[in-house]
Amino acid sequence: MWHLGKFYPPASGGIETHVRALAQEQAKLGLEVAVACVNHAARDGRDVTFELLARTERREERDGAVRVLRLGRVASVARLDVAPGVVGLLEALRREPPDVVHLHSPNPTMLLALAARPPSGSALVITHHSDVVRQRVLAMGFSVVERRVYARAALILATSPRYADGSRVLTAMRERVRSLPLGIDVAPFARPSAEVLEAERAARARFGSPLWLGVGRLVYYKGFEVALEALARAPGTLAIAGTGPLREALERRARALGVSDRVAFLGHVPDAELRGLYRAATALWFPSLARSEGYGLAQVEAMASGCPVINTLLPGSGVPWVSPHEQTGLSVPVRDAPALAAAAARLASDAALRPRLSAAAVERATKELSAEVMGARCVEMYREVLGRPREQAG
Numbered sequence: 001m002w003h004l005g006k007f008y009p010p011a012s013g014g015i016e017t018h019v020r021a022l023a024q025e026q027a028k029l030g031l032e033v034a035v036a037c038v039n040h041a042a043r044d045g046r047d048v049t050f051e052l053l054a055r056t057e058r059r060e061e062r063d064g065a066v067r068v069l070r071l072g073r074v075a076s077v078a079r080l081d082v083a084p085g086v087v088g089l090l091e092a093l094r095r096e097p098p099d100v101v102h103l104h105s106p107n108p109t110m111l112l113a114l115a116a117r118p119p120s121g122s123a124l125v126i127t128h129h130s131d132v133v134r135q136r137v138l139a140m141g142f143s144v145v146e147r148r149v150y151a152r153a154a155l156i157l158a159t160s161p162r163y164a165d166g167s168r169v170l171t172a173m174r175e176r177v178r179s180l181p182l183g184i185d186v187a188p189f190a191r192p193s194a195e196v197l198e199a200e201r202a203a204r205a206r207f208g209s210p211l212w213l214g215v216g217r218l219v220y221y222k223g224f225e226v227a228l229e230a231l232a233r234a235p236g237t238l239a240i241a242g243t244g245p246l247r248e249a250l251e252r253r254a255r256a257l258g259v260s261d262r263v264a265f266l267g268h269v270p271d272a273e274l275r276g277l278y279r280a281a282t283a284l285w286f287p288s289l290a291r292s293e294g295y296g297l298a299q300v301e302a303m304a305s306g307c308p309v310i311n312t313l314l315p316g317s318g319v320p321w322v323s324p325h326e327q328t329g330l331s332v333p334v335r336d337a338p339a340l341a342a343a344a345a346r347l348a349s350d351a352a353l354r355p356r357l358s359a360a361a362v363e364r365a366t367k368e369l370s371a372e373v374m375g376a377r378c379v380e381m382y383r384e385v386l387g388r389p390r391e392q393a394g
Helices: 014-028 087-095 108-118 137-150 161-166 194-207 224-231 249-255 271-280 297-304 337-349 353-368 371-386
Strands: 001-006 032-037 059-063 067-070 075-077 081-082 098-104 123-128 155-158 177-180 211-213 237-241 263-267 281-287 309-312 327-330
Touching: 001 014, 001 081, 001 271, 014 059, 014 067, 014 098, 014 211, 014 297, 014 371, 032 087, 081 108, 081 177, 081 353, 087 108, 098 108, 123 137, 123 371, 155 161, 155 371, 161 177, 194 211, 194 224, 194 271, 211 224, 211 271, 211 297, 224 237, 224 249, 224 337, 237 353, 249 263, 281 327, 281 337, 297 309, 297 353, 309 337, 327 337, 327 353, 337 353
Parallel strands: 001 032, 001 098, 032 067, 098 123, 123 155, 155 177, 211 237, 211 281, 237 263, 281 309, 309 327
Antiparallel strands: 059 067, 075 081
């Protein structure tokens, strides 16, 4: 089978993390798995995701048992990566069709290619990670393409029941929609290595307590400007792990609010260091403000680490479903900096609250949101689509 992603780790991002986790779990279950995506890195390894005219080269490699094909791009226009090699890839898949072609969307590059050269002889499965929310012109232009490709899908997967109910795309195709919550490999978070424990100690020594953590690309829907406004009303330090086009604007905003001495913009953070930060943090701040944030895998990473989450009651999104209010964290209204600050102050001052939320967070991540559970559920859905009994699948 083939997954069609946008990028693939070490590219950062929730969809990228999900594609890798799902592919690895499916390989463990005996499937022959390959991933095609756009190469996000220049020849020197530099991440050029957000650079308009940066070119990348085609690369093929192995990630354990998973074959990874990174297609070269010649430009990126309005988040559309121009990657000529995708046409040849789909032609090859039409000549030798795999059982399943699994698209991860939004993904303008792959959607356009699939509209022109749809799979032949393969079952098309689509994971719909989010609607196109902010880019209205792009959304209108791609709605026709999106409908054409989705109409051919045997199965459409929503990342949570709540997102399926609130999506304009998915409600129109309800009879083919199933829910497959995203999961992660819980073990590296729940059973930390010596390197992770050392990173935790270093974070505690550097930042003190309370430590608030933000994780994700520095883009509008993450709501980091709301986090900065909340920090002006709350104690402690905010460490933000991630890169993106809004970094300079956020740094200016921190200076204007008088909190720049209590904010650390960490940029890209290696895995072990990030896991240490989750363990050191009093809570993950997840102040998402648009349905472009359909799920929030960083929440699951935090929960698996025993770190409670303060998220937003984002309508029609899976964000508050992933970490429910008063169960594994606290939820506040969207764009409400005072409420975020109040929730943080409550966590910092209530000695019994954080341990209760932390224990429940680990339990939910382990039992419901693990990659193992996700992989098994997804393979069973493939079997149903292909009409194969359990013993004949793979």
